[in-house]
Structures are given as structure tokens and as C-alpha cells.
Amino acid sequence: MNVHEYQAKQIFQEYGVPTPRGIVANTPDEAVKAAEELGGNIWVVKAQIHAGGRGLGGGVKLAKSLDEVKQLASEILGMTLVTHQTGPEGKLVQKVYIEEGADIKDELYLGIVLDRAKEMPVIMASTEGGMEIEKVAEETPEKIIKVAVDPTIGFQGFHGRELVFGLGITDKNEQKKFIDFASKLFKIYMDKDVELIEINPLIKTGEGEFLALDGKMGFDDSALYRHPEIEAMRDISEEDPDEREAAKYGLSYVALDGEIGCMVNGAGLAMGTMDAINYMGGTPANFLDVGGKANAETVAKGFEIILKNPKVKAIFVNIFGGIVRCDRIANGILEATKMVDVNVPVIVRLDGTNAEEAAEILKNAQIKNVIPAEDLADGAAKAVAAAKGEL
Amino acid sequence: MSILVNKDTKVIVQGFTGKEGSFHAEQCINYGTNIVGGVTPNKGGQEHLGRPVFNTVKDAVDNTGATVSMIFVPPAFVADAVMEAADAGIELAVIITEGAPVRDMMFAKMYATKKGMKTIGPNCPGIITAEECKIGIMPGNIFKKGNVGLISKSGTLTYEASNQVVKEGLGITTAVGIGGDPIIGLSYKQLLPMFEADPETEAIVMIGEIGGDLEIQAAEYIKENIKKPVIAFIAGQTAPKGKRMGHAGAIVSGSAGTAKEKMEALEKAGVHVVVSPADIGKKVAEVLKK
Numbered sequence: 001m002n003v004h005e006y007q008a009k010q011i012f013q014e015y016g017v018p019t020p021r022g023i024v025a026n027t028p029d030e031a032v033k034a035a036e037e038l039g040g041n042i043w044v045v046k047a048q049i050h051a052g053g054r055g056l057g058g059g060v061k062l063a064k065s066l067d068e069v070k071q072l073a074s075e076i077l078g079m080t081l082v083t084h085q086t087g088p089e090g091k092l093v094q095k096v097y098i099e100e101g102a103d104i105k106d107e108l109y110l111g112i113v114l115d116r117a118k119e120m121p122v123i124m125a126s127t128e129g130g131m132e133i134e135k136v137a138e139e140t141p142e143k144i145i146k147v148a149v150d151p152t153i154g155f156q157g158f159h160g161r162e163l164v165f166g167l168g169i170t171d172k173n174e175q176k177k178f179i180d181f182a183s184k185l186f187k188i189y190m191d192k193d194v195e196l197i198e199i200n201p202l203i204k205t206g207e208g209e210f211l212a213l214d215g216k217m218g219f220d221d222s223a224l225y226r227h228p229e230i231e232a233m234r235d236i237s238e239e240d241p242d243e244r245e246a247a248k249y250g251l252s253y254v255a256l257d258g259e260i261g262c263m264v265n266g267a268g269l270a271m272g273t274m275d276a277i278n279y280m281g282g283t284p285a286n287f288l289d290v291g292g293k294a295n296a297e298t299v300a301k302g303f304e305i306i307l308k309n310p311k312v313k314a315i316f317v318n319i320f321g322g323i324v325r326c327d328r329i330a331n332g333i334l335e336a337t338k339m340v341d342v343n344v345p346v347i348v349r350l351d352g353t354n355a356e357e358a359a360e361i362l363k364n365a366q367i368k369n370v371i372p373a374e375d376l377a378d379g380a381a382k383a384v385a386a387a388k389g390e391l
Numbered sequence: 392m393s394i395l396v397n398k399d400t401k402v403i404v405q406g407f408t409g410k411e412g413s414f415h416a417e418q419c420i421n422y423g424t425n426i427v428g429g430v431t432p433n434k435g436g437q438e439h440l441g442r443p444v445f446n447t448v449k450d451a452v453d454n455t456g457a458t459v460s461m462i463f464v465p466p467a468f469v470a471d472a473v474m475e476a477a478d479a480g481i482e483l484a485v486i487i488t489e490g491a492p493v494r495d496m497m498f499a500k501m502y503a504t505k506k507g508m509k510t511i512g513p514n515c516p517g518i519i520t521a522e523e524c525k526i527g528i529m530p531g532n533i534f535k536k537g538n539v540g541l542i543s544k545s546g547t548l549t550y551e552a553s554n555q556v557v558k559e560g561l562g563i564t565t566a567v568g569i570g571g572d573p574i575i576g577l578s579y580k581q582l583l584p585m586f587e588a589d590p591e592t593e594a595i596v597m598i599g600e601i602g603g604d605l606e607i608q609a610a611e612y613i614k615e616n617i618k619k620p621v622i623a624f625i626a627g628q629t630a631p632k633g634k635r636m637g638h639a640g641a642i643v644s645g646s647a648g649t650a651k652e653k654m655e656a657l658e659k660a661g662v663h664v665v666v667s668p669a670d671i672g673k674k675v676a677e678v679l680k681k
Contacts, residue, residue, distance in 0.1 A: 116603045116640070119497060119574050151497055193494050222466060222639065223492035252637045256629070267571060267637025268545015268600055271626035272668035278629045279667040287630070289637040320547045322530035351554060353530050376551065377669035
């Protein structure tokens with residue numbers, strides 16, 4: 001689960017990680033009020049969406065008067081912001097964050113993620129703040145300092161020293177401040193079951209203070225049960241409605257842009273099915289894992305979600321029945337076709353325990369649009385042919 | 392022969408009397424697995440599925456001599472259960488539970504490693520030595536005895552691959568579902584040498600997916616150390632970047648962890664890589680018949 005910048009900064013502030021002062025606003029009037037409350041004569045109006053690259057997309061603007069705050073807030077609120085992370089359809093901006101202006105001397109980068117190879121968190125820092133960090137990693141990887149921290153000992157002084165010497169921070173007072181900043185950020189990472197924390201840019205002000213000018217956080221979904229305060233930050237409007245609807249029924253769904261709907265049990269086989277379709281010259285319309293309980297209700301829900309997509313020209317149901325027997329699944333599919341009007345060809349491949357009985361059931365039922373397939377290769381081939389209208 | 396487990400392996404079940412634990416423990420017993428008891432706190436002294444129940448793993452180990460534990464406890468208690476098993480001297484913990492927090496697994500695995508306990512999973516179908524010992528949730532009947540070793544991040548793709556291999560008139564020595572979480576126990580790199588050393592295994596199938604770099608590490612290892620033929624499939628060639636595909640670890644972050652880079656690395660290491668999962672069995676047969 002991801003949160004907005006203003007929410008990440010709330011967490012930073014609770015832990016004493018310095019940030020500029022700011023207030024979130026839902027309307028232009030609220031934005032002006034926020035600016036008045038913050039005081040000063042320069043403010044930043046920042047679109048709050050779950051995606052990076054907001055500045056380049058026109059979602060972050062500088063205001064030098066309250067009138068300008070109002071004007072910029074009304075422009076940004078309600079705009080569909082397109083960045084390199086939103087996809088071409090962009091994201092609707094519903095909130096802006098009004099922040100006091102900051103005196104930027106240097107822009108740095110600081111992030112913490114899990115290093116899967118080392119199986120511990122790794123702190124990443126760079127002097128190339130304000131740039132796309134993926135680009136820095138690709139073009140000048142030597143400019144990213146990586147410090148893995150064994151969680152059983154936690155963040156120690158030497159981790160901090162590796163960071164500041166790596167970044168070339170020579171002033172002793174600044175070193176102390178930066179180490180304190182990183183140590184608090186690491187504490188947040190561990191305490192809150194964070195998956196990713198990223199500050200880009202982290203700025204050094206003219207007075208030698210370090211401030212989190214931006215804040216991006218993602219959390220481990222499996223650990224949300226012990227963080228109701230994080231769960232409360234969930235913004236449903238940022239999530240894909242179909243993915244959310246699917247999740248309610250224990251289905252894992254991701255929309256793609258092809259023509260063949262897929263319904264599969266197991267994440268690996270679901271990806272494999274997409275790959276098999278692609279290999280046969282077709283295009284998958286989605287990833288859909290119905291999990292271990294492929295029954296009439298979940299299959300019907302799956303059909304419903306897949307068929308919402310007008311591009312879908314055929315559906316490939318690929319189930320490997322293990323503990324759940326195929327004959328039961330076949331009956332479930334037949335029932336589901338009664339619950340949902342399936343108006344495209346459905347290729348059904350059932351393999352595994354009792355596959356022959358299942359094939360018999362499907363053959364005898366003679367349901368319109370349901371085409372049985374023998375195995376994965378046959379199913380993929382038939383699905384591709386059906387989508388082209390050649391079956 | 393086989394790797395890690397066989398018909399003599401003494402197995403206990405943590406979370407023995409729960410719904411999932413009971414169902415699958417019974418399936419394992421029916422398959423022939425030597426389940427010698429189980430652990431459920433406050434139910435010690437009772438009998439379940441004809442096997443003794445203990446309050447702690449230590450009690451279970453002391454009384455049964457079990458060396459392997461199959462873990463079915465709910466996600467929030469997985470780390471505790473794994474560490475308890477490690478502390479009690481269990482040699483291999485097979486963690487079936489899905490949805491354990493990553494932070495918990497980080498600590499649990501570190502402790503297991505410190506205690507010399509191997510782990511498989513979490514979020515995996517388990518391990519099966521065909522027609523001898525099934526420790527997990529896979530449908531046992533699909534795994535016929537043969538000479539192909541199998542290592543896979545995905546449950547149903549393991550079944551799919553085994554089924555294809557069997558349809559070619561071949562069979563499986565041991566199949567290990569290693570799980571698709573960001574932090575997992577035994578991986579390709581640790582399992583490959585076990586299959587290499589197993590006299591019955593003549594070929595190894597490895598099934599990977601997008602996310603992380605375990606397959607890349609495997610490719611490097613294979614190049615230097617594995618002489619038996621390896622057949623591989625990587626799921627998620629058509630998966631979009633930045634989207635989690637079901638498994639917690641199956642995500643392409645930035646440009647790292649794509650199916651393409653993994654397939655290329657494996658091919659360079661001399662692995663027979665198939666593009667479609669429908670071709671796994673055929674490729675195994677082709678390679679073995681050479």
C-alpha cells in the first residue's frame with residue numbers, strides 16, 4: 001500500500017525527521033488558508049497523487065502571493081496529471097499540499113528498500129538528488145552509495161559514517177545532522193513495516209540543515225494488520241477499482257491491454273498462461289489468479305471483471321486442479337456461465353486430478369461459447385484463434 | 392534416491408489441529424509421509440489423526456525424533472513458529488503459510504541460518520519426493536517417480552511441469568516449491584548442487600518468475616558447477632513493469648528482475664530455456680533422449 005507525500009511527511013515528523021512545514025488542502029480556498037497559516041511570502045503548491053515525476057508533469061508550482069496560491073491550486077486540483085509513473089491515462093488530482101518555500105543549496109537522494117539478495121534493508125544515498133534515481137543507477141551507478149543494515153544490530157554509527165563520507169559531507173556538524181536524519185528514517189522503515197521509503201530530493205539548506213523536500217512510502221501489505229494507523233491513510237481513489245473489486249473475492253487481478261481474458265489458478269501459472277498466449281501470437285487482456293478456491297462464485301466474479309473490458313474477444317480459463325478436483329471445477333464453470341452472460345468464446349482447459357471426468361462434463365453440457373481444450377498448448381492456440389475470429 | 396526428504400523422514404506439523412493443518416496433514420499421511428506428531432499449544436497430550444499432539448516443538452522433537460517440520464500457522468505467527476523449530480533442533484522447516492510479513496521472515500531466516508536449520512518457503516506448495524514423502528499441499532498423484540528434479544517458485548506451475556514430464560513417460564525424483572515471496576528459504580543455488588549430487592536425478596527443471604535476482608544467481612552457479620542438463624521456464628515475460636503479479640516478490644522494479652534478462656542469463660549458462668510453459672515436458676524429453 002502506498003501513501004501520499006503529505007502522509008509520508010506526517011510520519012517523518014512523528015519520528016523527528018525534519019521536513020518543511022506544510023498543510024494539505026482539498027479546495028483553492030483551503031489552499032489559501034493553509035498558506036496564510038504557514039506565513040512567509042513563498043509557497044509550493046504540490047499535487048498529491050501516488051506517482052513520482054509530478055514536477056515535470058506540471059503538478060508542482062511555486063507561488064509568490066496568496067492570489068497565486070489560489071490560482072495555482074485551482075489549476076492543479078482537478079487536473080489529470082500525467083507523469084512517467086502514471087501511464088498515459090494519468091491520475092486525477094484531488095488534493096494539494098501547500099508547503100513553505102525552502103532555501104535549497106544542495107539536492108541529495110536518500111532511500112531504503114529491502115535488498116533481496118542480502119535479505120536485509122539497504123540504505124541508498126546519492127548526491128544526484130532531484131533526478132530520476134533509476135537513471136542515475138543506470139548511467140552513473142558509482143554515484144549511489146549503498147549501505148546494508150543488519151536488522152539484528154540496527155543502524156549503527158559506522159553505517160552513518162559510510163553514508164556521510166560516501167556523500168562527501170565534510171562539515172562535522174552537518175555529518176551529525178545527516179546521520180541523525182538517516183538513523184531516524186531507518187527506525188521508521190523497521191517500525192512501520194515499510195517496503196520502500198524514498199526522499200528525492202533531500203535538501204541541504206543555506207544554513208546547513210537537511211530537510212525531506214519530498215517523501216514517498218510504500219508498506220508491506222502483509223503487515224498492515226498491525227498498523228491500523230497506516231491502513232487509515234489508504235486512499236481508495238488511488239487504487240484500480242477492478243483490482244479492488246477482485247481482491248474482495250480473493251482474486252488477484254491486473255489489467256493489461258490485450259484481447260484475451262485469462263482466468264487461472266496460481267500466480268505462476270497465471271503469468272505462464274499470459275506468456276503462452278503471447279507465444280502463440282495473441283495478446284493477454286489481464287492477469288487473474290483465482291487462487292485455490294476456483295468455485296462457481298469466484299469463477300462468475302472472474303468472468304464479470306474480465307468482461308467489463310470491452311477489448312476482450314475471448315477468454316482462456318486455465319485451471320490445474322490439484323487438491324480441488326477438476327470435475328468439481330467443471331461444474332463450477334458451468335454454473336458460472338448461468339450466473340454471468342458470457343458473450344465471447346470461452347476456452348476451458350482443465351488438467352490434473354479427474355481431468356477426464358471434467359472433459360466429459362463440459363462436452364455433455366454443450367454450453368454456447370464454451371470450448372474445451374486438451375492441454376495448455378491446445379488451450380492457448382484455441383484462445384488465440386478464437387480472438388481472431390478463426391475458431 | 393532423492394534430495395532432502397524420503398520415506399524415512401520423520402515429520403511433525405506445526406499448526407497440526409487447525410483446519411488447514413489437519414486437512415493437509417491427513418493428505419500427507421495418506422500419501423505415505425512419516426508424520427510422527429504435531430504441535431498445537433494447549434493441546435499437548437491429545438491425539439490427532441492418530442498421532443500425538445505436543446505443546447511445544449521441543450517436546451515433539453524430544454519424544455519423536457522428528458527432523459522436519461511442516462508449518463501451517465497463521466501469517467502473524469510464522470516467524471515465532473520458524474524460530475521455535477530452529478531452537479528445538481529441527482533440520483528443515485517447510486513453511487506453507489501465505490502472507491507472512493517480510494520483516495518477520497527477515498528475522499526468522501537469520502535465526503534459522505544461525506541455528507543451522509534449512510527452510511523452504513514461505514508461501515509455497517512444499518516439497519515432495521515422488522511416491523515416498525509429501526510435505527506440503529501439492530496433489531501427490533501428479534508426481535510419478537522418475538529421474539527429473541524440479542525447483543519452482545510457483546505452485547501450480549510445479550504441478551503443470553510435473554504433469555507434462557509424466558505425460559512424456561518420465562517422472563520426478565524430488566520437487567521443491569521454493570515460494571514467490573521477497574525472502575525465501577532454500578533457493579535454486581542451494582538446491583541445484585543437491586540434485587547434481589543425487590545419482591537418480593538426470594535432469595533438473597527450474598521454474599522462475601519476474602522479480603529479484605535468484606535466477607541470475609542460479610545461472611552463474613550453473614555455468615560453473617552443474618553438469619546435468621537444466622531446463623528452465625521464466626514466468627512473466629508479458630507482465631508490465633511495477634505491477635505485482637500475485638506473488639509478493641513477483642514485481643519488476645525499475646528495469647531489474649525482468650523475465651528477459653533472466654532468460655538470457657540462463658541461456659548463456661547453457662540452460663535449455665523454453666519460452667512457453669507448454670513446452671517444458673517436451674523439452675525435458677528431448678534433452679534426456681539425446
